Amino acid sequence: MKASLATEVGGKFTTHDIQIDDPRGREVLVDVKASGLCHSDLHLIDHDYGMPLPAVGGHEISGVVRSVASGVTSMKVGDHVVACLIPFCGACAECLAGHSTLCLNPAAVSRGEDESPRISFADGSAIAQSVNVGGFAEQVLVHENQLAVVNNEIPFPQAALLGCSVVTGAGAAINTAHIRPGDTVAVVGTGGIGLNAISGARLCGAKNVIAVDIVDSKLEAAKKFGATDVINSAETDAVAAIQELTGGVDHAFEVIGISATQRQVQEMTRPGGTAYLIGIAPPGATTSFDSSLADLFAQRSLQAVLMGSTNVKRDIALYADMYVQGRFELDGLVTREISLSEINEGYEMLKKGEVIRSIITSF
Ligand SMILES: [Zn+2]
Ligand SMILES: [Zn+2]
Incomplete structure (x- = not known):
């Protein structure tokens, strides 16, 4: 089957013909119908983060179950499924407390080092799967825990995004922050994840959902996802504007991963409010927080968020159903459909901020 590989740091994604094994144990073979270009797979080639190479990148996939091994109980051939990068054992x-993102045995969804690889070159030498998925390919072989069955009325490109940017953003609002009707919310950074945090805040019934970015077109998009107010922080002091509008928000989300905006979200919260750090900072970066006595007595909190505290099987199916009901915006996230051979161009556009998501829909 055809797959796009990262073979060296500093290189490009290149298409190869590779082998894929039959499912065993609790594995599922999926025919990929759509595969999103998430920023984190660019890290396979742009910096040395110590990830094994060669690897097939890609983890935001949707598709149809082609075959299942005998141990699979949660899906069957023909089901529409979405992969998620959260590895969890389920046991x-x-x-068992519902905290999949905190699983104590995440290796349970991988094959052991003494087993033959799931994907390989023709000579049998192993190829790594990015986050156990390897979705820039015609097929993926994945443990059933990393797949959620979804409503088959949701189109494949929209469905593909559910497993990463949607669960990360919407989950932060719904599961981590537990936003309640009437709460006030600010989201700093309105790319794919920020737009989904806005969606999640809207679903929870937030009163003000204030989007902050430096690109006017992204702020316009934010309104479609449920932002009630937008602030261009290149022109306006966002902290002062939010304090004036709300007296400080209950929940402020940082989705970029830079210390200046991590500091801002803390200053945007009201006493008793919480700042959430979703954005991933580059290796070695540090952040600071104001630990003055006045601030501590105001009981502000700072919370790091991993993958929206997502419960894979429940949340992905829920968002798909709500999309089909017309209550969850996803169409605005799918900005360009491309073929497998156009991955490098797709990532160039993502780096320039020209698209929210390119999705591979032909292989
Ligand atoms: Zn991703
Ligand atoms: Zn576990």
């Missing part, structure tokens, strides 16, 4: 104390 440890954290998993």
